Amino acid sequence: xxxxxxxxxxxxxxxxxxxxxxxxxxxxxxxxxxxxxxxxxxxxxxxxxxxxxxxxxxxxxxxxxxxxxxxxxxxxxxxxxxxxxxxxxxxxxxxxxxxxxxxxxxxxxxxxxxxxxxxxxxxxxxxxxxxxxxxxxxxxxxxxxxxxxxxxxxxxxxxxxxxxxxxxxxxxxxxxxxxxxxxxxxxxxxxxxxxxxxxxxxxxxxxxxxxxxxxxxxxxxxxxxxxxxxxxxxxxxxxxxxxxxxxxxxxxxxxxxxxxxxxxxxxxxxxxxxxxxxxxxxxxxxxxxxxxxxxxxxxxxxxxxxxxxxxxxxxxxxxxxxxxxxxxxxxxxxxxxxxxxxxxxxxxxxxxxxxxxxxxxxxxxxxxxxxxxxxxxxxxxxx
Numbered sequence: 438x439x440x441x442x443x444x445x446x447x448x449x450x451x452x453x454x455x456x457x458x459x460x461x462x463x464x465x466x467x468x469x470x471x472x473x474x475x476x477x478x479x480x481x482x483x484x485x486x487x488x489x490x491x492x493x494x495x496x497x498x499x500x501x502x503x504x505x506x507x508x509x510x511x512x513x514x515x516x517x518x519x520x521x522x523x524x525x526x527x528x529x530x531x532x533x534x535x536x537x538x539x540x541x542x543x544x545x546x547x548x549x550x551x552x553x554x555x556x557x558x559x560x561x562x563x564x565x566x567x568x569x570x571x572x573x574x575x576x577x578x579x580x581x582x583x584x585x586x587x588x589x590x591x592x593x594x595x596x597x598x599x600x601x602x603x604x605x606x607x608x609x610x611x612x613x614x615x616x617x618x619x620x621x622x623x624x625x626x627x628x629x630x631x632x633x634x635x636x637x638x639x640x641x642x643x644x645x646x647x648x649x650x651x652x653x654x655x656x657x658x659x660x661x662x663x664x665x666x667x668x669x670x671x672x673x674x675x676x677x678x679x680x681x682x683x684x685x686x687x688x689x690x691x692x693x694x695x696x697x698x699x700x701x702x703x704x705x706x707x708x709x710x711x712x713x714x715x716x717x718x719x720x721x722x723x724x725x726x727x728x729x730x731x732x733x734x735x736x737x738x739x740x741x742x743x744x745x746x747x748x749x750x751x752x753x754x755x756x757x758x759x760x761x762x763x764x765x766x767x768x769x770x771x772x773x774x775x776x777x778x779x780x781x782x783x784x785x786x787x788x789x790x791x792x793x794x795x796x797x798x799x800x801x802x803x804x805x806x807x808x809x810x811x812x813x814x815x816x817x818x819x820x
Contacts, residue, residue: 474730
């Protein structure tokens, strides 16, 4: 079914169908602001991890404590991924090699770095004997189900941050079939149902005394971010484009941010160890980030911020930074090697953390240059 006839089947007139096709074409190309959103996501995660590492080394300030909210950068990634992937799949409906092209492109983008980093870590664990895998079986990670192992056994591995990549990969396995099978209207209903079900799952898990980590990393409990992104991708491909979403983005964005702030003040905490943050807090942040996505595509001042070269630079290397920086951090800042390097004074701690950050950047750039970029060029064969 072509895109135009599908829209008509949902009750739109031929003119509206043509408008929907035009609206879809607007979102099918490269959008610079989305690079900046991706950059913001990884910057938040970097703040979280480097702030945590600095405090673990004995430096504690209110500024560093504020970096704790950086864990929510993953939720921004989920919203953006849902938006991009759903848009790509929906625009590809009715075209040849729907599954082949999608999975080939995802494989070229995701697998090489994921598996290379995992193998490097496994080799380091064997050679150094530092116990950086924390007793976890890396087979779970290699099968993209490391989040389930964390939910069952707890964390403690140098590869724990791969949980979010596992959720996205599980999403990639099922969502293409759903998008191909359903009309735009039905897809929006599915996305809306996921948005409702996910916080209910988190709440039920909390009420049944599930591990905090299980609530945080299990796919059914974290699919609302992906669903919000998917819903936005489908809505902007409607006859009226993004315009109807903008007023709602302002209202919901401001309201959700204010409500989250009220919770933080009342609970005096914004970490996921607090059950209210773990349930309602994540939902509010997801709504806020979904609103941010819409406004970054429609509100010119915010769009300009997201299009800044520094934001787009972080966006370009966000995947490599996300994969490599926790690995470098743990080896340099949270292993027996840290004691050998020595960091007793404030200046030494700051120098060591800065060194770890620079090392993460260098590893990321080398990884992109010699591993990712050559394979990314092959994506053009699977348009």
